[in-house]
Amino acid sequence: MHSEQLRGKAILAGFVMAGALMMTMPPPLPAAETTDQVVPDRKPVPNDPHYITHKADLRLKLDVKRELAMSPFVDADFIGVTVRNGVVTLRGSVEDQSAASDAVENAREAGAKKVINKLTIEERN
Numbered sequence: 001m002h003s004e005q006l007r008g009k010a011i012l013a014g015f016v017m018a019g020a021l022m023m024t025m026p027p028p029l030p031a032a033e034t035t036d037q038v039v040p041d042r043k044p045v046p047n048d049p050h051y052i053t054h055k056a057d058l059r060l061k062l063d064v065k066r067e068l069a070m071s072p073f074v075d076a077d078f079i080g081v082t083v084r085n086g087v088v089t090l091r092g093s094v095e096d097q098s099a100a101s102d103a104v105e106n107a108r109e110a111g112a113k114k115v116i117n118k119l120t121i122e123e124r125n
Contacts (some may be wrong), residue, residue: 054084054085056086057083057084057085057086058083060083060086060088060110060111060112061081061082061083061088063110063111064081064083064088064106064107064110064112065081066110067106067107067109067110068081068103068106068107071102071103071106073098073099073102074094074099074102074103074106075094075095075099075124078092078093078094078122079091079092079093079094079103079119080092081107083112085113086111086112086113086114087112087113087114087115087116088107088110088112088114088115088116089115089116089118090103090104090107090115090116090117090118090119091118091119092119092120093119093120093121093122094119094120094121094122095121095122095123095124096121096123097121100117100119100121103117103119104117
């Protein structure tokens with residue numbers, strides 16, 4: 001009798017675990033009925049449709065952000081990066097002029113054709 005209760009609890013626990021796993025899985029995509037139908041891909045950057053058609057700009061943006069984050073002279077948390085057709089625009093604030101120059105140089109090292117510097121100098125404590 002005791003082993004039957006444990007077995008029943010183990011089976012119930014298995015169903016609970018399977019249900020929990022099913023709840024975390026995304027719903028299946030609808031199957032295309034003909035070969036002409038294409039299920040659209042997810043947009044890489046939903047806030048800016050420019051990056052959907054200009055993947056090179058998205059790659060450059062990520063490269064510039066990585067360069068800024070790796071720089072010991074620039075605090076990348078306060079710098080925004082925008083890329084249009086290989087032209088990088090830097091917005092935000094830095095601590096001094098040398099940090100602004102370093103940020104521009106980092107963007108060039110990442111592969112920017114041109115860098116537009118709209119950084120402001122703001123002393124931080």
